[in-house]
Amino acid sequence: MDFKVVERSPFARIARMVLKSSNVAMVLGKTIHLSGVSRKDFLKDEGWLAHELCHIRQFQEHGFFRFLWLYLKESWRVGYYNNKYEVEARVAGMKHCKHMSPTHKAASAITPTDVPLPADTKKTE
Numbered sequence: 001m002d003f004k005v006v007e008r009s010p011f012a013r014i015a016r017m018v019l020k021s022s023n024v025a026m027v028l029g030k031t032i033h034l035s036g037v038s039r040k041d042f043l044k045d046e047g048w049l050a051h052e053l054c055h056i057r058q059f060q061e062h063g064f065f066r067f068l069w070l071y072l073k074e075s076w077r078v079g080y081y082n083n084k085y086e087v088e089a090r091v092a093g094m095k096h097c098k099h100m101s102p103t104h105k106a107a108s109a110i111t112p113t114d115v116p117l118p119a120d121t122k123k124t125e
């Protein structure tokens with residue numbers, strides 16, 4: 001898939017400050033904006049990458065502004081965690097973990113954030 005990764009993105013930084021989280025990956029169009037995580041560590045994390053690539057596909061499927069609107073509407077309706085675009089991305093991100101132990105699975109969980117954008121954070125211990 002055709003995509004770009006931006007490290008130390010000001011967009012992701014704002015989301016990260018609002019959320020007070022240690023790391024954020026946020027997708028806008030074909031670009032993954034990172035804050036608090038390096039490009040190298042992000043790309044190494046297959047599950048996280050698969051999750052964000054799913055958001056890129058959603059942008060391509062629905063169109064840039066239309067997808068942002070649909071995402072926002074869905075979040076208003078059912079909340080961020082149950083947002084169907086997040087559910088879809090979560091499934092995509094979990095596919096590679098089929099053979100992992102449950103504890104590893106929990107540790108690699110990607111959590112959607114409370115900003116009305118396809119932004120995600122990864123819990124770290």
Ligand SMILES: [Zn+2]
Binds near residue numbers: 051055089112118
């Ligand atoms: Zn997501």
